[in-house]
Amino acid sequence: MFEILIFGDSLTRGADPGQHRRHPFADRWPNVLSAGLAGRASVAAEGLGGRTTIYDDESDQRIDRNGSRTLPTLLASHSPLDLLIIMLGSNDLKPEMCGTADGVAIGMAKLLDIVESAQPSLKTLIVSPPIFVGSEQHGGNPRAGRSIEESRRLGPLLEQLAIRRKSAFFDASTVARSSPIDGVHLDRENTRAIGLALVPIVQAILDCLN
Structure with a gap:
C-alpha cells in the first residue's frame, strides 16, 4: 500500500465557513480522496488552521503555524512516504503574513527544498487553493483583508x-469555489469536489511509482 501525506491548512482540515466547525469526516477532501483510491493508499491529513508556508503567525504563540518549521517533523513521523500533497497559500495571502502570490511561491519553493x-x-503534488471571492460578512472582501486579485495570480x-521543480500540480479553483460567507473557506460540496478531482491525478502518479 502506498503512503500519502497531505500538508495543508484549514481547507485541508475541513473548516466549515457557515458553522465554525469542521465538515463531517467523509466530506473533507483528503478523506474523499482516500475513499476514491479504494484501499490503494493510506492517506494521512495534516491540516492546521492558519498554517502558512514560511511566515510566522504571532496571533497564538502556543501553536507554530509556520509550515517550514513543522514539515520536517511530519515528514519524519510519517516516513516512509510515496507522495506528499501540499495545499497552502491562503494564509500567506493575509496582509500581515505576506500578502502576495509571489511570496507564496517563494514559500512553496522553500518547502520543496x-x-x-x-x-x-x-x-x-502542489495544489493551488481556490480563488477567493467577495464575502457577505466582511464588507465584500475576503476574510482577514485578503486580496482576490492576488489569489487569482497564485495558480499560474x-x-x-x-x-x-518537477512536481505534479493541480489548481483547485478549476473545480471548487470559495464560499461567499467568508470568501476563503469551502462549503461541503466544494470541499468534496477537490477530493474527487484529485482521485485520477493521484492514481496516475501512483501508477508511475509502481
Missing part, C-alpha cells in the same frame, strides 16, 4: 514552480 533534503525521491505562479 525541505522535501528534497529530507527525502530526495519523494514525489510531490505555483504551476510554473511545479514545472521547474
